[in-house]
Amino acid sequence: MESLSGKPQQRLSVLSFEQVQRLSDMMDEVVSIHGRGNFPTLEVRLRDLVAVVRSKLEADMPVRDIRLNGGGASHVLASDPQPYNDLDLIFGVELSAPRNFERVKAAVLGSLMDLLPEGVSRKRITTCSLKEAYVSKMVKVNHDGDRWSLISLGNSRGHKNVELKFVDTMRRPFEFSVDSFQIVLDSLLLFYECSDLPISENFYPTVVGESVYGDFQEALYHLQKKLIATRCPEEIRGGGLLKYCNLLVRNYRPARSDMKALERYMCSRFFIDFPDIGQQRAKLQSYLTNHFVGRAEEALRYRYLLLLRRVVEQSTVCLMGHERRQTLQLIEQLAGLVLSQEQALQGRMQGLQGGPQAQGPTALVYTQHGYFYAPVIPSYTACSCSCNAPAGWMAACSS
Known part of the structure; x- marks a missing residue:
């Protein structure tokens, strides 16, 4: 990983080819958004989901940038595989106008409508029913210098949810250094639009990562060495x-x-x-x-x-x-x-x-x-031990 400058506490760094390749592989993964009741599972590549949501947003408001956050970003940057439960995406948008929160919600629900499989009748499907079917959590925050919202897609236990976060300002965007990474996706998304050639070691976009902890290399060292700071x-x-x-x-x-x-x-x-x-x-x-x-x-x-x-x-x-x-x-x-x-x-x-099955409490x-x-160890088992928001939104809570 190449540092953008020799300054101490550098927040930004350019991803290596191996990291860009892992990122591209993740964006090409098909994610399953499971629906409740009779609603079908939506199967869509992550890059296509991002493109649809961005298109819907840009019809009503500008999008500053799009970033991969959380465990997915750590997985891309780390040398060893890092487990992650959700795919966290951040869309930078302006939310000073209260109506923009509703525009964000409408953009996501409109994207879900577009992603319904062919053959599914859309005549009787409302945005309210789409929300009930595919949205597991909606959060709106607009106080004390924080302006952001979260819409979590997916309702199936045991599968990765897609967390869409729409951020204007956020005072505290991380908990620990190892979860402070954000990868700016715009250059990779532009590469997908402009090139039919696959990514190779001699031909790949410049992708920038940021640690909102403050020092990218220190945070990456903590991630590699499994340190808590x-x-x-x-x-x-x-x-x-x-x-x-x-x-x-x-x-x-x-x-x-x-x-x-x-x-x-x-x-x-x-x-x-x-x-x-x-x-x-x-x-x-x-x-x-x-x-x-x-x-x-x-x-x-x-x-x-x-x-x-x-x-x-x-x-x-x-x-x-x-x-x-x-x-x-x-x-x-x-x-x-x-x-x-x-x-x-x-x-x-x-x-x-x-x-034989274990018996007893x-x-x-x-x-x-x-x-x-x-734990009760049955006698036949050898011991192995060695000794106030609008409708549809909920109040903010930590993940």
């Missing part, structure tokens, strides 16, 4: 606490020795944003559903909850004793539920394979810090 975690909605524990369970480690102080900031902001135990339960359940997709990912949920419990127990200083105990008990309950689901699934799989093991749920 952030700035001003108190500015992140929810404090980045859930994402931080997600990184820990994937064997990332803190880049700095003073991470305990940052953990306290994360915990404090989490409980400021989600003060009620009901809000905490809803947020945790939503996070588990959206960020642990697929069999391999679901297997991490129990370890994740134990890590979260440890961080909350050790680094929470802003709660009364009974409030802290309530939250710890909530995490323990969710851990028990997750583990019992795991055992039930393993039992069904053993039954399908003709083996999950065991409770008491430690000095509280109850933990331990």
